[in-house]
Amino acid sequence: MILLAATWQVSLAQSVTRAAFTAKVNLMDTYIGSSDLTNANATFDLIQQMMKQALHDNKGNVATAPDPTTKSAYMSTIQNQGVLFNQIWKLKNDLVTNRAAIRSKLETFELTLD
Numbered sequence: 001m002i003l004l005a006a007t008w009q010v011s012l013a014q015s016v017t018r019a020a021f022t023a024k025v026n027l028m029d030t031y032i033g034s035s036d037l038t039n040a041n042a043t044f045d046l047i048q049q050m051m052k053q054a055l056h057d058n059k060g061n062v063a064t065a066p067d068p069t070t071k072s073a074y075m076s077t078i079q080n081q082g083v084l085f086n087q088i089w090k091l092k093n094d095l096v097t098n099r100a101a102i103r104s105k106l107e108t109f110e111l112t113l114d
Contacts, residue, residue, distance in 0.1 A: 015057050016050045018113045024050060025106045032099050040095050047106065051085050054113055077112050084109045 024047050031040035058078045065071035088105045091098040 016054045016113055018110055021050055021110050021113060029103055032095050037095060044092060051109060055081050081109060081112050
Protein backbone atom coordinates (compact mmCIF):
# COMPACT_ATOMS: atom_id res chain seq x y z
CA MET A 1 0.00 0.00 0.00
CA ILE A 2 2.83 2.41 0.75
CA LEU A 3 4.42 1.61 -2.60
CA LEU A 4 1.15 2.43 -4.36
CA ALA A 5 0.97 5.80 -2.60
CA ALA A 6 4.58 6.52 -3.49
CA THR A 7 3.95 5.58 -7.11
CA TRP A 8 0.90 7.86 -7.24
CA GLN A 9 2.89 10.77 -5.86
CA VAL A 10 5.67 10.20 -8.36
CA SER A 11 3.18 10.04 -11.24
CA LEU A 12 1.80 13.41 -10.15
CA ALA A 13 5.20 15.06 -10.17
CA GLN A 14 5.23 16.22 -13.81
CA SER A 15 2.88 18.74 -15.37
CA VAL A 16 1.05 17.87 -18.55
CA THR A 17 2.09 19.73 -21.68
CA ARG A 18 -0.12 20.25 -24.69
CA ALA A 19 2.49 18.61 -26.91
CA ALA A 20 2.67 15.45 -24.80
CA PHE A 21 -1.11 15.28 -24.48
CA THR A 22 -1.61 15.74 -28.22
CA ALA A 23 0.97 13.07 -28.96
CA LYS A 24 -0.88 10.54 -26.77
CA VAL A 25 -4.24 11.45 -28.32
CA ASN A 26 -2.80 11.01 -31.82
CA LEU A 27 -1.21 7.71 -30.82
CA MET A 28 -4.48 6.39 -29.41
CA ASP A 29 -6.33 7.49 -32.54
CA THR A 30 -3.79 5.66 -34.69
CA TYR A 31 -4.25 2.50 -32.64
CA ILE A 32 -8.03 2.73 -32.95
CA GLY A 33 -7.73 3.29 -36.70
CA SER A 34 -5.60 0.18 -37.06
CA SER A 35 -7.96 -1.88 -34.85
CA ASP A 36 -5.27 -2.34 -32.20
CA LEU A 37 -7.64 -1.98 -29.27
CA THR A 38 -5.23 -3.42 -26.73
CA ASN A 39 -2.80 -0.56 -27.27
CA ALA A 40 -5.64 1.93 -27.78
CA ASN A 41 -7.03 1.07 -24.34
CA ALA A 42 -3.58 1.21 -22.75
CA THR A 43 -2.99 4.63 -24.32
CA PHE A 44 -6.44 5.77 -23.19
CA ASP A 45 -5.41 4.86 -19.64
CA LEU A 46 -2.27 7.00 -20.01
CA ILE A 47 -4.38 9.89 -21.31
CA GLN A 48 -6.69 9.48 -18.34
CA GLN A 49 -3.70 9.78 -16.01
CA MET A 50 -2.62 12.94 -17.85
CA MET A 51 -6.10 14.40 -17.38
CA LYS A 52 -5.97 13.58 -13.67
CA GLN A 53 -2.59 15.29 -13.49
CA ALA A 54 -3.99 18.41 -15.15
CA LEU A 55 -6.86 18.48 -12.64
CA HIS A 56 -4.36 18.05 -9.81
CA ASP A 57 -2.20 20.88 -11.14
CA ASN A 58 -5.16 23.24 -11.38
CA LYS A 59 -6.27 22.32 -7.88
CA GLY A 60 -2.84 23.48 -6.72
CA ASN A 61 -3.22 26.65 -8.77
CA VAL A 62 -6.50 27.43 -7.00
CA ALA A 63 -4.85 26.96 -3.62
CA THR A 64 -2.02 29.35 -4.48
CA ALA A 65 -3.95 31.89 -6.56
CA PRO A 66 -2.81 35.43 -5.73
CA ASP A 67 -6.28 36.98 -5.95
CA PRO A 68 -9.99 36.07 -6.25
CA THR A 69 -10.12 36.73 -10.00
CA THR A 70 -7.28 34.32 -10.71
CA LYS A 71 -8.76 31.78 -8.32
CA SER A 72 -12.10 32.03 -10.11
CA ALA A 73 -10.43 31.45 -13.49
CA TYR A 74 -8.70 28.32 -12.18
CA MET A 75 -11.97 27.09 -10.68
CA SER A 76 -13.67 27.53 -14.04
CA THR A 77 -10.90 25.53 -15.71
CA ILE A 78 -11.20 22.75 -13.14
CA GLN A 79 -14.96 22.58 -13.63
CA ASN A 80 -14.58 22.41 -17.41
CA GLN A 81 -11.89 19.75 -17.13
CA GLY A 82 -14.01 17.72 -14.71
CA VAL A 83 -17.01 17.76 -17.03
CA LEU A 84 -14.86 16.74 -20.00
CA PHE A 85 -13.10 14.03 -17.98
CA ASN A 86 -16.44 12.46 -17.07
CA GLN A 87 -17.79 12.71 -20.61
CA ILE A 88 -14.65 11.13 -22.07
CA TRP A 89 -14.65 8.36 -19.47
CA LYS A 90 -18.22 7.43 -20.37
CA LEU A 91 -17.23 7.04 -24.02
CA LYS A 92 -14.40 4.58 -23.29
CA ASN A 93 -16.67 1.55 -23.42
CA ASP A 94 -16.53 1.55 -27.23
CA LEU A 95 -13.44 3.27 -28.59
CA VAL A 96 -14.23 2.42 -32.20
CA THR A 97 -17.81 3.70 -32.26
CA ASN A 98 -17.00 6.70 -30.07
CA ARG A 99 -13.70 7.52 -31.79
CA ALA A 100 -14.72 10.91 -33.21
CA ALA A 101 -16.50 12.02 -30.03
CA ILE A 102 -13.57 10.99 -27.84
CA ARG A 103 -11.10 12.80 -30.08
CA SER A 104 -13.25 15.95 -30.13
CA LYS A 105 -13.59 16.01 -26.35
CA LEU A 106 -9.88 15.30 -25.86
CA GLU A 107 -9.05 18.19 -28.19
CA THR A 108 -11.34 20.41 -26.12
CA PHE A 109 -9.62 19.20 -22.93
CA GLU A 110 -6.27 20.01 -24.52
CA LEU A 111 -7.33 23.65 -24.86
CA THR A 112 -7.62 23.83 -21.06
CA LEU A 113 -3.95 22.95 -20.59
CA ASP A 114 -1.50 25.75 -19.86
